[in-house]
Amino acid sequence: MSEKSVVPEGQYGGNVVVTSVDKLLGWARGNSPWPLGFGLACCAIEMMAAAASRYDIARFGAEVFRASPRQADIMIVAGTVTMKMSTRIKRLWEQMPVPKYCISMGSCATCGGPYWQHGYHVLKGVDLIVPVDVYVPGCPPRPEALLEGLMLLQEKMKKDQHFLKRYGREKLGPKEKRAA
Amino acid sequence: MTTQEIYGKLKAKFGEARITAHVENADGDSWVVVAPAAMADVGLFLRDDSELKFDGMQCLSGMDWKDRLGVVYHLYSYSLGHRLVIHVDVKRSENPMDASLEEVASVAAVWPTANWHEREAYDMVGVKFSGHPDFRRILCPDDWEGWPLRKDYKVAEFYRGMPVPYPANEDLDAGGTWVFKDRFGEDA
Numbered sequence: 581m582s583e584k585s586v587v588p589e590g591q592y593g594g595n596v597v598v599t600s601v602d603k604l605l606g607w608a609r610g611n612s613p614w615p616l617g618f619g620l621a622c623c624a625i626e627m628m629a630a631a632a633s634r635y636d637i638a639r640f641g642a643e644v645f646r647a648s649p650r651q652a653d654i655m656i657v658a659g660t661v662t663m664k665m666s667t668r669i670k671r672l673w674e675q676m677p678v679p680k681y682c683i684s685m686g687s688c689a690t691c692g693g694p695y696w697q698h699g700y701h702v703l704k705g706v707d708l709i710v711p712v713d714v715y716v717p718g719c720p721p722r723p724e725a726l727l728e729g730l731m732l733l734q735e736k737m738k739k740d741q742h743f744l745k746r747y748g749r750e751k752l753g754p755k756e757k758r759a760a
Numbered sequence: 761m762t763t764q765e766i767y768g769k770l771k772a773k774f775g776e777a778r779i780t781a782h783v784e785n786a787d788g789d790s791w792v793v794v795a796p797a798a799m800a801d802v803g804l805f806l807r808d809d810s811e812l813k814f815d816g817m818q819c820l821s822g823m824d825w826k827d828r829l830g831v832v833y834h835l836y837s838y839s840l841g842h843r844l845v846i847h848v849d850v851k852r853s854e855n856p857m858d859a860s861l862e863e864v865a866s867v868a869a870v871w872p873t874a875n876w877h878e879r880e881a882y883d884m885v886g887v888k889f890s891g892h893p894d895f896r897r898i899l900c901p902d903d904w905e906g907w908p909l910r911k912d913y914k915v916a917e918f919y920r921g922m923p924v925p926y927p928a929n930e931d932l933d934a935g936g937t938w939v940f941k942d943r944f945g946e947d948a
Binding site for chain 2: 663664666667696697708709
């Protein structure tokens with residue numbers, strides 16, 4: 581703490597918290613990640629179970645499955661990514677606003693799963709077309725596994741310094757240049 | 761009616777050029793072989809004749825017999841309780857990427873079930889049908905090349921820039937990570 585505080589003492593009755601913009605945004609984002617509502621195979625059934633009352637993904641603030649990629653923060657790739665679907669997934673991903681995150685749910689989405697050898701129609705891992713943040717193994721993973729993956733992703737979202745990356749010193753250049 | 765009796769009835773109606781054979785194999789299965797161009801007329805007759813009444817198409821399969829392609833129809837009569845299997849043989853090209861040289865007359869107008877089945881036979885084995893109301897691929901993307909369920913099908917290296925086969929060892933770096941360049945744009 582420097583000797584001159586940014587908050588004038590006594591002025592706001594003590595109800596002031598000082599933090600960085602990234603921490604504030606990360607806290608908000610991490611506690612309400614809105615998933616894009618789409619399922620590709622049996623993993624989607626587990627994802628639905630995770631969203632239903634027994635496992636209740638709402639406990640982690642991620643119950644608002646959006647029908648539009650433009651309103652979504654995270655994409656849960658739940659199931660087999662066929663070649664036909666992969667072009668669509670890429671497009672959905674590109675339609676999502678930054679910051680965006682991706683969970684690869686199940687074996688198929690991660691590496692092709694049981695289709696790894698003879699699946700002429702299956703993309704061998706969705707990470708070939710979109711950057712994946714969390715892989716959830718399983719065939720299909722139980723809802724608990726998806727929730728664990730979601731919690732890991734939330735940790736990452738809370739730590740992410742998106743504001744700094746976008747508007748930080750490296751992005752804007754050195755101080756002398758900025759003034760000009 | 762047995763297959764033998766139906767074969768006799770069909771041959772009397774359509775002649776030997778269009779109803780080419782009656783086959784019975786060692787397992788006791790029997791079927792009638794029909795010329796590709798005659799299939800629509802034969803199908804309509806099989807459905808509407810009062811002695812046959814094949815009102816249900818149970819399955820339509822595209823076949824790859826290696827030296828030729830084919831279609832197999834499994835028919836059932838709900839009202840009379842008898843069954844019939846029909847084979848249609850179709851000439852194939854030497855080039856495995858080509859669709860069949862002959863076209864089979866579509867029975868989509870006779871049994872609506874056949875609509876999607878014929879599209880699937882085209883999509884997977886490359887048998888062409890004529891007179892189909894909406895003839896295009898059904899499962900694979902429209903720009904897919906080749907016929908996946910043929911015996912000599914070779915998996916393409918790439919589809920729209922995405923690798924199709926699982927990586928071989930030489931595609932992996934020392935850490936076992938798949939090295940595939942230009943996956944994302946700069947902003948990803």
